[in-house]
Amino acid sequence: MSNPHAAAVREVFLTGHRTGRAVAPSHFLAVRESPRPALQPGQVRVRNDFLQLTAVMADLMSEKPGLPMPAYPVGEPLWGGAVGTVVESAGRLAPGTVVQHMNGWREESSGDASLFYPVPVEVLPAPEYVLNQGVTAYHGMAEVAAAGEGDVVFVSGAAGGVGSLAGQIAKARGARKVIGSAGSPEKVKYLVEELGFDAGINYREGLVRERLAELAPGGINVFFDTVGGSQFEAAVQAAAQHARFALCGALAGQIDGGTGGFPRLDIMTAIVKQLRILPFATLHTSEQLAAWGAHYGRWLAEGKLVFPHTIIDGGLDAAPAALDALLEGRYRGNVVVRLH
Ligand SMILES: NC(=O)c1ccc[n+]([C@@H]2O[C@H](COP(=O)([O-])OP(=O)(O)OC[C@H]3O[C@@H](n4cnc5c(N)ncnc54)[C@H](OP(=O)(O)O)[C@@H]3O)[C@@H](O)[C@H]2O)c1
Structure with a gap:
């Protein structure tokens, strides 16, 4: 004290x-x-x-x-x-x-x-x-991935600091469906029941690639990645034509070590789908701070975000x-x- x-x-x-x-x-x-x-x-x-x-x-x-x-x-x-x-x-x-x-x-x-x-x-x-961590979440989701009306969005690490806001931002911007991954059934429930995600995937249970195929049969248009590793590889397979990948972090490598930060890229699939793979660093510029500041308080007040x-x-x-x-x-x- x-x-x-x-x-x-x-x-x-x-x-x-x-x-x-x-x-x-x-x-x-x-x-x-x-x-x-x-x-x-x-x-x-x-x-x-x-x-x-x-x-x-x-x-x-x-x-x-x-x-x-x-x-x-x-x-x-x-x-x-x-x-x-x-x-x-x-x-x-x-x-x-x-x-x-x-x-x-x-x-x-x-x-x-x-x-x-x-x-x-x-x-x-x-x-x-x-x-x-909304400055990063907003920059990645709104400005890098340009997620909006009608998009089907997948957020990895969705119950974490950045991911939990990124998914809500996609919803607030009119995404059609937002899917999040997390590491326990309780977190998946939290995503859907408290944060308004449309669906959740427990990445420790079964294959993320198969769950994405079930939840997004037409493919995902936006991937906001905080995890890397096998979830990135699954997202490439689940991507729709011209999908945008905003690469924010590589938690699977940062926390557990190993190859989480070095996922394999299926180049032919990425070429055929013409994926836009967009790594980004949010440097908290005055523009980035202002962009998030212009939305955060309002979305909280309107109940669009918790x-x-x-x-x-x-x-x-x-x-x-x-x-x-x-x-x-x-x-x-x-x-x-x-x-x-
Ligand atoms: N690009 C930028 O400018 C920028 C800015 C800020 C942050 N970042 C990055 O954004 C990412 C998220 O940051 P954060 O602070 O919000 O962290 P966070 O998501 O709160 O990190 C903790 C979570 O990581 C998850 N996790 C741990 N080991 C994992 C594994 N092997 N695979 C998948 N998930 C695992 C755990 O969730 P589960 O229980 O669900 O596994 C845990 O709750 C980090 O990579 C950070 O470096 C980037």
Whole structure:
């Protein structure tokens, strides 16, 4: 718990590079206290209320993650999305302002006020609703795949942070049918009953290719892939002519290792169907942020979308083990740790 009079701030830091996927991320994380910095002109101090956890954080713990974002330095606290409240200000944000920022994994963050973005609390049911992966989901589904009216869409990893929003975005844009894959019957039920997917596939049970043939006999027009591996290969076989594949991630390789990130491409089928295979990286440009921002609050208010999320209690100390549990598939949707 953050104490306004304390001389120290609690934070989670990286104790060493993660060398392989066999060892859980929490093995390389520890909580410590660091001196609380004095506030400089222009700076604010923020009590962090919620921290966002995402699968990519585990990749960023390795020395060379090969991603379009900086790896976590050893000996430093991790960075990541957080929501907090300004508690002290020598800058342009008044105490009490609810803000979003990227200096998570600590109970309190200080810095120039320009690093902290006011949360539009008036259009959201709760501040933690901003800790979602909608920017990526929207970019991939709306702009890369251009999913819309009449499309038959398949989302892999559909109960995860990105996938759970990607499927709902396709529905909100008028897709005819949205199919999602997930790793348990409970998650498949969640997709259909709570997120409005038309059908779900438990990829651990039977062949995804056969289930897709049953559920989409005319083929899929859009594939939003967060998994790679055999699900990508199945989607090529299930694709309709000119289908668009938005490649977002390769969870099967990122989490389990192996060849998940190196699916085999049936080139002749891809040529005959003239597939458009479109890998993308969402860099959170101001345009990408604005595009999602223009839809999220409105779709929530109109009931076209829910914020799929799991809240973890237990404060900062619970965060390392929660990252392990995220990779093990124990949560649904976007994962948020309540810090206070
Ligand atoms: N391109 C971009 O700009 C961009 C931006 C952000 C994120 N990403 C990527 O998007 C993907 C999703 O990220 P996220 O944070 O939303 O992660 P996430 O889906 O929440 O990741 C956790 C889920 O991965 C699934 N999983 C674990 N092992 C699996 C396996 N072997 N095969 C299939 N699924 C497995 C589990 O679900 P089940 O229980 O259903 O198996 C688990 O719940 C990641 O690959 C991430 O790197 C890309």
